[in-house]
Amino acid sequence: AQKVTQAQTEISVVEKEDVTLDCVYETRDTTYYLFWYKQPPSGELVFLIRRNSFDEQNEISGRYSWNFQKSTSSFNFTITASQVVDSAVYFCALSELDSNYQLIWGAGTKLIIKP
Amino acid sequence: GAVVSQHPSWVICKSGTSVKIECRSLDFQATTMFWYRQFPKQSLMLMATSNEGSKATYEQGVEKDKFLINHASLTLSTLTVTSAHPEDSSFYICSAPNRDRSSYNSPLHFGNGTRLTVT
Numbered sequence: 001a002q003k004v005t006q007a008q009t010e011i012s013v014v015e016k017e018d019v020t021l022d023c024v025y026e027t028r029d030t031t032y033y034l035f036w037y038k039q040p041p042s043g044e045l046v047f048l049i050r051r052n053s054f055d056e057q058n059e060i061s062g063r064y065s066w067n068f069q070k071s072t073s074s075f076n077f078t079i080t081a082s083q084v085v086d087s088a089v090y091f092c093a094l095s096e097l098d099s100n101y102q103l104i105w106g107a108g109t110k111l112i113i114k115p
Numbered sequence: 116g117a118v119v120s121q122h123p124s125w126v127i128c129k130s131g132t133s134v135k136i137e138c139r140s141l142d143f144q145a146t147t148m149f150w151y152r153q154f155p156k157q158s159l160m161l162m163a164t165s166n167e168g169s170k171a172t173y174e175q176g177v178e179k180d181k182f183l184i185n186h187a188s189l190t191l192s193t194l195t196v197t198s199a200h201p202e203d204s205s206f207y208i209c210s211a212p213n214r215d216r217s218s219y220n221s222p223l224h225f226g227n228g229t230r231l232t233v234t
Binding site for chain 2: 035043044045047050091100101102103105106107108110
């Protein structure tokens with residue numbers, strides 16, 4: 001069965017701190033895709049990253065970085081030097097190869113960045 | 116770039132009335148549209164998957180007579196909440212996959228959502 005677990009319901013840090021959001025997934029497929037989305041209070045979903053299962057290289061994009069570890073089925077997301085504008089709910093999601101990108105969503109982590 | 120335009124962004128309606136939500140794909144053909152529902156502080160829940168020209172596939176527990184989905188063209192899918200009740204109040208989001216090479220890294224396009232409040 002496929003499943004995405006985001007164990008952290010809510011995280012609160014002070015601005016400029018680094019913060020890591022955890023994501024653990026389960027799938028029987030050998031080929032799959034992992035995603036992270038940001039949902040600010042306005043509600044729209046903002047795409048952050050897509051990672052293919054055969055590409056375990058870590059990704060860095062500005063203050064954002066992702067650590068993909070197939071051995072532990074984890075795809076963690078780190079924000080360095082956090083800013084108030086990073087406050088949002090962050091979702092991790094899984095899509096299996098033949099699913100036409102039908103996503104299996106984690107429960108989301110609400111990130112609060114305090115000034 | 117490819118976009119899914121969702122309207123209305125918010126709607127308030129009286130109990131017993133029907134509400135139609137539209138999602139249009141701009142600059143690409145959406146052969147498939149996913150319809151999600153999101154309750155406050157919860158994750159997205161897939162309600163149904165619509166495919167152009169055929170009947171929608173509903174997830175378990177979703178009433179197909181209550182949530183009517185139409186996908187009559189490659190650029191338009193609609194969700195109609197019939198005889199709405201306060202418990203239908205929620206945030207509804209549509210999403211369409213785009214298999215064009217230009218969307219390889221971001222193959223899913225989401226509407227901005229519709230906040231439905233039934234009074």
